[in-house]
Amino acid sequence: MATGHVSRVSRVMSVTCRECHVRAVTCAAAMAEEQRALLGPDGPDGAEGGGGGGSPGPPRALPAACDPRRLPHRLLVLALMCFLGFGSYFCYDNPAALQTQVQRDMKVNTAQFMALYAWYSWPNVVLCFFGGFLIDRVFGVRLGTVIFSSFVCVGQVVFALGALFNTFWLMEVGRFVFGIGGESLAVAQNTYAVSWFKGKELNLVFGLQLSMARIGSTVNMNIMGWIYSRVQDLLGYAGPSTLGLALLIGGVTCLFSLSCALILAYLDRRAEKLLCKEQGKTGEVIKLTDVKDFSLSLWLIFVICVCYYAAVFPFIGLGKVFFIEKFQFSPQEASAINSIVYIISAPMSPVFGLLVDKVGKNIIWVLCAVVTTLGSHIMLAFTFWNPWIAMCLLGVAYSLLACALWPMVAFVVPEHQLGTAYGFMQSIQNLGLAVIAIAAGMILDTRGYLFLEVFFSACVCLSLIAVVLLYFVNHLTGGDLNWSAKKRAKLQKAAASEAEEQERLRRQNEDDLAKLLPKADAFSLRNKYLSKLGAQLPAHYSSCFSTLAHRSVLK
Amino acid sequence: MEYNPGWNSSSVNLLHVRALGPEDSLHYVWSSIGAPSVLLVATSSPSSALRVNWTQLLSPNPAGAVWIEPPDSVVYATAVVFTKLFEFSQARNPSGELFYPAYDLSEFSWDSLSLNRTALTAELRGAPATDPGGAFANGSLAFRLTAYASPGRSGRLPRLLHSAESSQLEFLLAGVAPRGNGSRFLLELATVEAPGAARSLRSHRSIDDEYTPSIFQVLSLLAQPHNSSSVLGFLQWKATAYGSPSPRREDGIQCRAGGLQVASGTLPMASVVQAYFGESLGSSCTINALNVSFGGEEGEVYQEKRYLSWSVLLGFGEPPRDTFSPLVISIAAVALGTPLAMLLLGSCLLLLARRRRYSEYEPIN
Numbered sequence: 049m050a051t052g053h054v055s056r057v058s059r060v061m062s063v064t065c066r067e068c069h070v071r072a073v074t075c076a077a078a079m080a081e082e083q084r085a086l087l088g089p090d091g092p093d094g095a096e097g098g099g100g101g102g103s104p105g106p107p108r109a110l111p112a113a114c115d116p117r118r119l120p121h122r123l124l125v126l127a128l129m130c131f132l133g134f135g136s137y138f139c140y141d142n143p144a145a146l147q148t149q150v151q152r153d154m155k156v157n158t159a160q161f162m163a164l165y166a167w168y169s170w171p172n173v174v175l176c177f178f179g180g181f182l183i184d185r186v187f188g189v190r191l192g193t194v195i196f197s198s199f200v201c202v203g204q205v206v207f208a209l210g211a212l213f214n215t216f217w218l219m220e221v222g223r224f225v226f227g228i229g230g231e232s233l234a235v236a237q238n239t240y241a242v243s244w245f246k247g248k249e250l251n252l253v254f255g256l257q258l259s260m261a262r263i264g265s266t267v268n269m270n271i272m273g274w275i276y277s278r279v280q281d282l283l284g285y286a287g288p289s290t291l292g293l294a295l296l297i298g299g300v301t302c303l304f305s306l307s308c309a310l311i312l313a314y315l316d317r318r319a320e321k322l323l324c325k326e327q328g329k330t331g332e333v334i335k336l337t338d339v340k341d342f343s344l345s346l347w348l349i350f351v352i353c354v355c356y357y358a359a360v361f362p363f364i365g366l367g368k369v370f371f372i373e374k375f376q377f378s379p380q381e382a383s384a385i386n387s388i389v390y391i392i393s394a395p396m397s398p399v400f401g402l403l404v405d406k407v408g409k410n411i412i413w414v415l416c417a418v419v420t421t422l423g424s425h426i427m428l429a430f431t432f433w434n435p436w437i438a439m440c441l442l443g444v445a446y447s448l449l450a451c452a453l454w455p456m457v458a459f460v461v462p463e464h465q466l467g468t469a470y471g472f473m474q475s476i477q478n479l480g481l482a483v484i485a486i487a488a489g490m491i492l493d494t495r496g497y498l499f500l501e502v503f504f505s506a507c508v509c510l511s512l513i514a515v516v517l518l519y520f521v522n523h524l525t526g527g528d529l530n531w532s533a534k535k536r537a538k539l540q541k542a543a544a545s546e547a548e549e550q551e552r553l554r555r556q557n558e559d560d561l562a563k564l565l566p567k568a569d570a571f572s573l574r575n576k577y578l579s580k581l582g583a584q585l586p587a588h589y590s591s592c593f594s595t596l597a598h599r600s601v602l603k
Numbered sequence: 604m605e606y607n608p609g610w611n612s613s614s615v616n617l618l619h620v621r622a623l624g625p626e627d628s629l630h631y632v633w634s635s636i637g638a639p640s641v642l643l644v645a646t647s648s649p650s651s652a653l654r655v656n657w658t659q660l661l662s663p664n665p666a667g668a669v670w671i672e673p674p675d676s677v678v679y680a681t682a683v684v685f686t687k688l689f690e691f692s693q694a695r696n697p698s699g700e701l702f703y704p705a706y707d708l709s710e711f712s713w714d715s716l717s718l719n720r721t722a723l724t725a726e727l728r729g730a731p732a733t734d735p736g737g738a739f740a741n742g743s744l745a746f747r748l749t750a751y752a753s754p755g756r757s758g759r760l761p762r763l764l765h766s767a768e769s770s771q772l773e774f775l776l777a778g779v780a781p782r783g784n785g786s787r788f789l790l791e792l793a794t795v796e797a798p799g800a801a802r803s804l805r806s807h808r809s810i811d812d813e814y815t816p817s818i819f820q821v822l823s824l825l826a827q828p829h830n831s832s833s834v835l836g837f838l839q840w841k842a843t844a845y846g847s848p849s850p851r852r853e854d855g856i857q858c859r860a861g862g863l864q865v866a867s868g869t870l871p872m873a874s875v876v877q878a879y880f881g882e883s884l885g886s887s888c889t890i891n892a893l894n895v896s897f898g899g900e901e902g903e904v905y906q907e908k909r910y911l912s913w914s915v916l917l918g919f920g921e922p923p924r925d926t927f928s929p930l931v932i933s934i935a936a937v938a939l940g941t942p943l944a945m946l947l948l949g950s951c952l953l954l955l956a957r958r959r960r961y962s963e964y965e966p967i968n
Contacts, residue, residue, distance in 0.1 A: 158853070495816060502938075509939060
């Protein structure tokens with residue numbers, strides 16, 4: 049899902065390590081007891097599974113698939129979590145996959161067509177700030193997930209009904225509702241992941257969720273056209289009702305995700321009862337007044353982010369028809385090439401994440417990514433070279449940028465403002481996407497693809513300017529954005545002993561307080577964002593050890 | 604621009620457009636006598652004139668009724684005739700293309716030309732003389748001609764670039780009832796070349812679709828002498844037609860050209876062409892026929908809008924070529940130049956600063 053890939057970068061893990069320890073301790077006793085109870089006198093083969101969670105009941109053993117502490121059950125939960133987002137990712141890019149059909153059947157121009165994407169982004173300009181709050185304070189993660197899934201479902205159904213009744217505004221309403229659910233669902237999904245898999249598996253889980261998202265987008269790109277033509281064969285004609293039916297069939301994936309949400313809610317509740325586990329929280333604190341304290345570097349990062357993504361996602365939204373019209377691809381081939389960015393980024397993200405983490409020098413990586421993207425846009429604009437080259441470059445650059453850009457935020461923002469910074473970044477990214485999507489549609493209608501590509505190139509250039517500025521600003525202010533990992537490690541070591549001392553003192557003082565006031569720490573926040581992007585984190589980055597390497601230590 | 608020169612009835616249409624240069628003049632003679640056609644004559648004299656012998660022109664044997672005075676000033680002459688309009692539907696089975704009986708444009712009855720002398724446009728509208736199916740009951744077929752006094756670009760899509768010497772022809776089909784579901788139209792045109800020149804169809808893909816959004820293919824039908832690569836005359840069009848009187852990108856109708864074929868002399872010839880080329884038409888002149896079809900596999904735009912317009916530019920010499928607009932060039936220059944300049948300037952400043960710092964430190968060391 050386009051905005052998605054990054055804008056849905058996960059909302060942040062709530063539980064600090066310390067809190068984790070505390071909870072682990074309290075839970076440990078209960079769990080030991082539970083285990084005794086579960087294993088009971090008559091061994092693991094005692095009772096058949098089923099709804100063991102309903103009541104604590106008499107002590108009995110659970111089969112592996114039903115025991116929340118054992119791998120098979122966790123794998124089941126993992127699968128459910130992955131499919132939780134599948135529907136929304138699948139349906140997000142429905143318009144791109146069916147652009148010709150939507151425009152022909154609904155008789156809309158490209159600007160109106162791109163408004164479908166804009167309407168998805170509008171609610172998220174605001175909701176980025178509230179997703180975490182809603183989950184933590186209002187609904188709780190279980191109810192929240194079900195509610196957001198329902199929004200996604202209802203949105204897709206309304207979208208399809210709009211097509212069925214041949215009313216375009218209803219389709220826009222559908223996309224709006226869909227947008228309300230979509231982004232927040234991703235936050236909920238991450239919260240679930242943290243609450244079930246915090247510790248070593250977390251990065252893997254984030255990676256899998258991300259891959260699932262990519263698979264959803266890719267499958268959508270390549271299958272919706274086929275579904276449409278099947279429906280057309282069935283009805284015998286192409287028209288709004290054909291489109292509506294095809295979209296309804298696509299909406300089945302949302303229904304599937306909703307049922308995953310329901311099952312997950314049930315399992316989570318059951319696990320809570322069995323394991324005295326708490327409901328997951330995002331732990332995100334957003335304070336809008338922090339905005340005035342943002343540094344110049346952070347604003348430059350925002351500019352890079354907005355301009356860069358504006359040149360990628362609206363382009364993918366319009367891409368299919370572009371490849372058909374300019375390069376005379378068949379619709380199938382055009383769908384395939386349009387989804388190559390997603391396909392490439394799935395395996396490349398972990399690789400680049402590791403690379404950036406090992407080497408450091410984030411700004412140089414961002415610079416490389418932006419320049420590569422510029423190159424590929426220029427190639428698409430001014431040449432008839434095989435577009436597979438340009439699109440593969442774009443895919444690689446896109447994955448690299450995601451791995452290098454998002455972690456930089458954590459370097460320039462004090463930890464207590466990190467939630468606000470990420471929320472703000474997503475918010476203006478959505479704003480940028482909405483505006484640029486409509487602008488791109490209008491430009492295409494009046495000026496054609498050459499101008500559109502020049503426009504996208506100009507956007508990338510703007511973000512290039514911001515990167516260059518960021519480099520100099522960072523250089524002049526002696527910032528640490530462009531340090532190599534070696535230098536960071538060295539400084540970290542030097543500061544470690546001193547910090548450890550202070551830390552110990554502080555910990556003693558704050559220990560009691562910490563139990564009462566869970567506070568998200570920068571390191572885990574950053575890791576969570578990183579891992580949502582698919583970056584494989586080194587073992588020592590595991591959030592449980594994050595107390596050893598506080599952000600403040602790095603400074 | 605003169606209408607029916609030397610004849611004071613508007614029952615027939617003959618429009619003469621003359622473009623004067625300092626050392627040459629170009630003549631465009633549009634006519635609906637017989638099949639709609641245009642005769643293009645380039646002369647090397649600025650004072651050359653068109654002469655018409657009307658009684659002979661309207662007789663069954665018009666050969667020699669149209670000539671240029673003085674005859675030896677003629678450098679190059681060619682003609683384009685629009686002969687037939689076919690309608691066919693692509694049935695569900697891919698093998699079967701069902702062709703309906705063709706409309707023969709030479710058997711149309713044409714209204715008198717409506718002329719706008721300030722805008723230099725003229726419109727020739729007609730319908731079949733006998734229309735048993737009633738397809739033309741609410742519709743008509745028209746050719747809109749535009750001559751230009753200065754080079755430029757027409758304001759409506761497909762915004763063809765033109766020079767002062769060229770003129771644009773727009774083929775319009777409005778309100779004509781299609782005879783089948785998903786039926787498409789195909790216009791047959793023929794070109795007449797005097798001995799020594801030949802027509803060839805060239806398809807050029809341009810990266811520049813700024814003036815005609817999302818259309819990258821430019822087709823031209825060039826007349827070239829046998830032994831040289833210079834171009835004598837051209838027909839040029841973008842691979843699109845539009846399904847609306849105020850065309851927008853989404854009204855686009857795919858337009859394809861079939862191969863250029865040498866036609867035998869059996870084509871129903873327009874009187875004015877016969878009148879000019881005379882007896883040589885059947886013997887030494889080459890006649891080529893080209894089919895231009897409108898609509899793609901899934902193009903049902905005409906079905907809904909019942910409107911089709913296709914623009915083609917006619918002229919002498921090399922066809923005009925689109926270049927990047929100043930806006931595109933300036934955006935590209937600014938967008939690419941700024942970061943480069945910043946990078947250079949910034950690194951220079953940094954280097955300078957570093958050197959100064961070193962020079963300050965050195966004495967201390």
